[in-house]
Amino acid sequence: MLSSSLSKAGAAGVAGTCSDYLLVCQAKTLSLNEGSWHFTLESADGTPVFAAGDDEIGDLNRLTLLAAVRGMESIDGPSSVTLLSNNRYLIRSLSDSLPRWRENDFVWEHFGRRIDVQHADLWRRIDRALSIHRVQACLVASRVVSLGRDSGANLGGSESPRLRVDSPHRSVSPPHSPVQPSDSLRQWLLGGGATSDSSPPRRRFAAADLFESA
Numbered sequence: 001m002l003s004s005s006l007s008k009a010g011a012a013g014v015a016g017t018c019s020d021y022l023l024v025c026q027a028k029t030l031s032l033n034e035g036s037w038h039f040t041l042e043s044a045d046g047t048p049v050f051a052a053g054d055d056e057i058g059d060l061n062r063l064t065l066l067a068a069v070r071g072m073e074s075i076d077g078p079s080s081v082t083l084l085s086n087n088r089y090l091i092r093s094l095s096d097s098l099p100r101w102r103e104n105d106f107v108w109e110h111f112g113r114r115i116d117v118q119h120a121d122l123w124r125r126i127d128r129a130l131s132i133h134r135v136q137a138c139l140v141a142s143r144v145v146s147l148g149r150d151s152g153a154n155l156g157g158s159e160s161p162r163l164r165v166d167s168p169h170r171s172v173s174p175p176h177s178p179v180q181p182s183d184s185l186r187q188w189l190l191g192g193g194a195t196s197d198s199s200p201p202r203r204r205f206a207a208a209d210l211f212e213s214a
Contacts, residue, residue, distance in 0.1 A: 021049065023040075061089045081136070101120075
């Protein structure tokens with residue numbers, strides 16, 4: 001499932017000829033307060049531009065914010081950016097919470113005291129980046145729908161699926177070597193594994209392919 005939300009539009013100075021980028025933000029946690037973040041930045045045609053990551057102290061939300069803010073800060077000059085993440089906190093906050101936090105200077109009242117919103121330091125940096133770039137944020141989610149015949153499990157029921165063969169299939173020679181997906185989006189969606197598909201490459205994903213209407 002792919003869903004999209006529009007974050008804050010960039011500054012008025014962003015021209016229609018600015019570069020397009022795909023920013024993939026990821027984070028992993030080893031414990032409640034420790035993990036790693038990573039981002040990859042590609043041009044619109046899939047050419048790798050920059051990638052970075054590191055181990056940090058923080059929960060999963062903070063690590064994802066680090067990937068997002070450092071990815072946007074790595075872009076030189078106002079640009080149009082499509083940001084991909086599987087973190088709902090990041091995507092929902094960009095469209096729903098950030099405008100309110102901005103109006104309140106990233107503080108909120110708690111039992112009569114004014115305190116910073118969670119991860120206010122990173123949200124201020126993200127807000128600054130959004131004032132420079134035009135950003136579309138996409139939530140990417142996936143779930144297992146099949147375990148395959150060889151796994152011995154069937155998600156649709158307890159019985160093994162019955163196969164029907166109406167005519168013999170011509171044999172297909174295996175490829176000489178596995179083909180690695182050339183862009184980070186495919187690598188992420190495929191879990192970083194290789195594919196044995198020997199057919200000609202398909203049309204690349206475009207930003208319009210990633211969005212579905214609400």
